[in-house]
Amino acid sequence: MTLPKSYERTEADQSVEVTMTVNGSEVSLSLPARVTLSDALRDHLGLTGTHVGCEHGICGMCTVLVDGEAARACLLFAIQLDGAEITTVEGLGRQDDLHPLQESFGRHHGLQCGFCTPGFLMSSYDLLTHEPDVRREDLPAELSGVLCRCTGYRNIIDAVDEVAQAHRDGLPGPGNCGRRTLVGRGTSGSSGSSPAEAEPAARPEETARPEEITLPEGDPTVRIDVTSQLGSAPEDVARVFGDIRLLARCLPGAELTDDLGEAWYRGRARVALGPVRLTFNGIAHVLEQSGERIVMRAQGKDTGGGGAQAGIVMSAVPAEGGTVLEARADVFLTGRIAGFGRSLAGDVSRRMFEDFARALDRAAAGEEAGPESRPPGAFSLLFAALLERVRARFGRRRRGVPRS
Incomplete structure (x- = not known):
């Protein structure tokens, strides 16, 4: 060759x-x-x-x-x-x-x-x-x-x-070769796909605003479903829901960098998992926004070629003593960050959403996010997730429950 x-x-x-x-x-x-x-x-x-x-x-x-x-x-x-x-x-x-x-x-x-x-x-x-x-x-x-x-x-x-x-008469061919959406630096599609379908996965921070963000087919790397009790009143949470820049500051390591109009935004997110330090530059599209509910899709890539895409739904439900925040997300990871495994990536992602809920509660109460109140970094989230696993396994062993 x-x-x-x-x-x-x-x-x-x-x-x-x-x-x-x-x-x-x-x-x-x-x-x-x-x-x-x-x-x-x-x-x-x-x-x-x-x-x-x-x-x-x-x-x-x-x-x-x-x-x-x-x-x-x-x-x-x-x-x-x-x-x-x-x-x-x-x-x-x-x-x-x-x-x-x-x-x-x-x-x-x-x-x-x-x-x-x-x-x-x-x-x-x-x-x-x-x-x-x-x-x-x-x-x-x-x-x-x-x-x-x-x-x-x-x-x-x-x-x-x-x-x-x-199968002496012939081995069946590959059964999963067809139209798939690949996340990463490349564009992908089948012979029937259009450039508009492929472009969002290419270089979101270097291209014009796409028509839509298309999530990959198949099961996500991580599926998150978190419910958190907030002390803030529903009307105060609704105020944060209505301010995308304030909402973005509640997510650990996230920063909104540009408002593209028509509910499209550019931003970056920094993640540090031990020696692996990633900076994702990407784009988000808010599909639905009200005082009680936000639906969005986002995608980005880091300089090492890794990628992330997510479909996110957040709802604020009035409850006794405050508000219940329900967050659901399908997250598709590729590259180095995907190498941490589905279960561990899920633990880290869930903890980030839990910290996001605490930061949102503070923002709804009128507190300005500062260095002392900023949610913990991804490394501490990873350590906490690992520590929780060790404690859970140790607890099972003490109770005589066999390890999985």
């Missing part, structure tokens, strides 16, 4: 446009020439199922299909693949309709710790597609290009052999 002549003199940090089809969706990216396919998939498109291990092409964790053939994503530059068709483990099957290989791995306990699983699934798919008559005794050698450190080879061999025996 060679580079186009126009790329031969490209500097390492110079961005190059590349278009490829990933899991059935055409995706356009602007990337530095040295970005590998694995990094483009993980950090720019949010497809973190492609794992990165040795980054030397030895361990096989990053195996994907390029034009139907198995390839090491860590050994390919993304710009080499202009016009190529890429299939990752996310394209193999859906949660409600798994591929036979995925079902068999689960049935035979071939998952182990899970780190090698995507590589084994994609390598096994490539093997059974090209050699449907492979014999069981040949599988250890055929699959030796993917390394497992959990000594789980026997179960993996059982899983692959079962699928091979059941």
